[in-house]
Amino acid sequence: MPDTPDKPRAYRIAPRYLANADADGSGAVQPLLDAGWALSRDDEGNTFVTAPDLRARLAHLPESDGRTLWKISASPDAFAPPEWLVTFDNQTPPEVVADFTTALADAYTRGPSAYLGGDGQTVGVDTCLQLLAEEWSLDPTTPFLTYQSPDRLVRLQVRDNPLRHEAQMAGDTERWLFEAGPPGQVWYATASSRLPEHLLQALTTAVTDPSPVQRSMRRIDLEHLPAEATATPTAPTPMEVARIRAATARSVSSASSRQPPPAAQLFPPVPISTIAATTPRRSPP
Amino acid sequence: MPSTTARAREYQVAPRYLAGSTHTGDPGLQPLLDAGWALSRDELGNVFVTSPDHTVRTGFLPKGERGDLWMITAHPNAFAPPSWQVTLDLSAPPEIVGEFTTALATGPDSVLAGATGGYDVTDRFLDEHGWHLARERATAVFRSPDGLVALHRQLGYLRPEAEVAGDVERWLFEVGPPGHRWYATATSDLPDHLLETLTIAVASPELVQRYLRHSELGHLPAQATAVPTAPSPLEVARIRAATARSAPAPRAAGASVLAYTTATRPAALTMPTPAGRAR
Numbered sequence: 001m002p003d004t005p006d007k008p009r010a011y012r013i014a015p016r017y018l019a020n021a022d023a024d025g026s027g028a029v030q031p032l033l034d035a036g037w038a039l040s041r042d043d044e045g046n047t048f049v050t051a052p053d054l055r056a057r058l059a060h061l062p063e064s065d066g067r068t069l070w071k072i073s074a075s076p077d078a079f080a081p082p083e084w085l086v087t088f089d090n091q092t093p094p095e096v097v098a099d100f101t102t103a104l105a106d107a108y109t110r111g112p113s114a115y116l117g118g119d120g121q122t123v124g125v126d127t128c129l130q131l132l133a134e135e136w137s138l139d140p141t142t143p144f145l146t147y148q149s150p151d152r153l154v155r156l157q158v159r160d161n162p163l164r165h166e167a168q169m170a171g172d173t174e175r176w177l178f179e180a181g182p183p184g185q186v187w188y189a190t191a192s193s194r195l196p197e198h199l200l201q202a203l204t205t206a207v208t209d210p211s212p213v214q215r216s217m218r219r220i221d222l223e224h225l226p227a228e229a230t231a232t233p234t235a236p237t238p239m240e241v242a243r244i245r246a247a248t249a250r251s252v253s254s255a256s257s258r259q260p261p262p263a264a265q266l267f268p269p270v271p272i273s274t275i276a277a278t279t280p281r282r283s284p285p
Numbered sequence: 286m287p288s289t290t291a292r293a294r295e296y297q298v299a300p301r302y303l304a305g306s307t308h309t310g311d312p313g314l315q316p317l318l319d320a321g322w323a324l325s326r327d328e329l330g331n332v333f334v335t336s337p338d339h340t341v342r343t344g345f346l347p348k349g350e351r352g353d354l355w356m357i358t359a360h361p362n363a364f365a366p367p368s369w370q371v372t373l374d375l376s377a378p379p380e381i382v383g384e385f386t387t388a389l390a391t392g393p394d395s396v397l398a399g400a401t402g403g404y405d406v407t408d409r410f411l412d413e414h415g416w417h418l419a420r421e422r423a424t425a426v427f428r429s430p431d432g433l434v435a436l437h438r439q440l441g442y443l444r445p446e447a448e449v450a451g452d453v454e455r456w457l458f459e460v461g462p463p464g465h466r467w468y469a470t471a472t473s474d475l476p477d478h479l480l481e482t483l484t485i486a487v488a489s490p491e492l493v494q495r496y497l498r499h500s501e502l503g504h505l506p507a508q509a510t511a512v513p514t515a516p517s518p519l520e521v522a523r524i525r526a527a528t529a530r531s532a533p534a535p536r537a538a539g540a541s542v543l544a545y546t547t548a549t550r551p552a553a554l555t556m557p558t559p560a561g562r563a564r
Binding site: 038040041042043046048050052053054057059071073077078079080081082085166169170 | 323325326327328331333335337338339342344350356358363364365366367370449
């Protein structure tokens with residue numbers, strides 16, 4: 001029997017980096033708002049969140065050109081160009097962004113030495129050693145230094161040539177490039193050279209975290225999930241709810257004969273075999 | 286008898302550029318707040334007002350790393366270095382900053398637009414406002430007729446990074462006589478229309494209000510004039526004393542007593558006992 005109506009349903013998707021980009025990005029902004037940062041919007045509908053001293057900021061740019069949806073930076077003062085820049089593209093699960101903003105909000109409360117790097121020359125060694133310790137491998141087939149996760153679904157490219165700081169801040173190039181997902185369904189995160197090591201580690205952890213996330217998905221969405229992802233329903237479907245209510249209604253109406261309560265009128269008792277046929281007409285108002 | 290009281294009194298001080306600061310950023314920031322821009326503070330006591338898209342930023346920086354400054358920048362986007370930067374000493378009259386920020390708040394689209402170089406601006410001040418031009422090595426100096434406002438234009442190429450860092454400045458305003466001088470700067474890419482707004486604001490001869498104690502009056506430059514706008518507390522006291530003395534005089538005549546017995550007041554007090562509600 002086909003489970004016909006294509007209504008969204010809650011699933012747990014694992015690993016997180018294979019889940020789709022949820023439309024609601026507010027969870028990524030909340031850690032910064034909780035830390036006392038201020039939110040503003042431009043005329044187009046882009047959102048900006050900035051620290052009180054304007055040294056660190058986040059931009060959510062649904063109305064800008066290009067794939068980059070999230071830009072996060074920190075500067076030595078309110079008027080200076082950023083010291084570092086982290087970006088996420090528009091296919092990135094917002095929970096990944098939220099984990100990074102949580103780490104940034106925490107670093108911000110600890111002061112400039114925590115969220116601004118020093119000279120930044122040695123950043124990344126610890127992060128890469130950590131990846132190798134977690135059985136990541138070096139992929140010899142790319143022109144860049146590329147680390148690959150054991151499941152081969154997350155890659156970290158490291159450019160080891162000199163990069164102009166201005167070009168990195170403009171988003172023209174980047175020191176660190178994360179790619180997550182199977183071919184054709186890749187999302188990207190980037191980080192520039194002077195991102196402090198602990199924030200690079202927080203970013204790496206956020207990108208590679210395999211824990212499941214909640215998604216509301218229709219059948220068609222499930223089919224678009226990468227084959228490597230698993231989707232587990234977390235709540236009964238509307239049909240299951242109907243079945244449960246129908247079962248409850250039958251037991252109630254047996255007690256008070258012929259006067260079923262309002263809930264039971266919404267879902268009149270019908271044999272289970274006919275539920276599929278009647279469901280489309282009972283679409284919610 | 287010396288006018289002793291050390292209480293502040295309101296004066297109209299002219300020209301504005303000699304009036305000094307008010308030790309508050311309000312006149313400079315208010316036009317931006319009125320436009321809906323957001324105010325924030327750091328923990329040192331610096332105050333910032335930014336446009337919603339973070340592309341125009343104004344700082345009132347009593348604890349800035351580069352000294353006590355007004356810092357105003359405009360950026361092509363929230364993450365880019367400034368396209369231009371304007372600074373003023375905090376000892377500058379904040380009303381001058383307010384005229385400049387008013388231009389930023391009313392014309393956000395033109396903040397980054399328009400010709401640069403400033404030649405039309407300086408030509409206009411030479412031709413129409415009676416300024417004169419002198420050369421000092423690699424600098425052209427444009428000076429106001431009273432000699433108290435000088436605008437220096439650094440000639441030749443300047444590295445943008447050095448300009449933004451404050452190591453060199455394309456435009457330098459030097460305002461006031463020696464000992465009372467304050468400075469303002471602007472970088473090369475400030476659009477001409479904003480350079481003109483800034484220059485007009487700096488050199489405006491208009492009056493501003495200041496609350497000054499007698500001792501502070503003496504600290505104004507000799508070229509400034511200060512005219513009291515309201516009677517001093519002492520004068521208020523004298524006026525009151527004079528009024529008090531004159532009031533008992535008619536009462537001595539006796540006839541005026543009736544004139545002051547306003548009948549309405551007792552009537553109003555007895556009013557709340559109308560018949561129906563008395564119970």
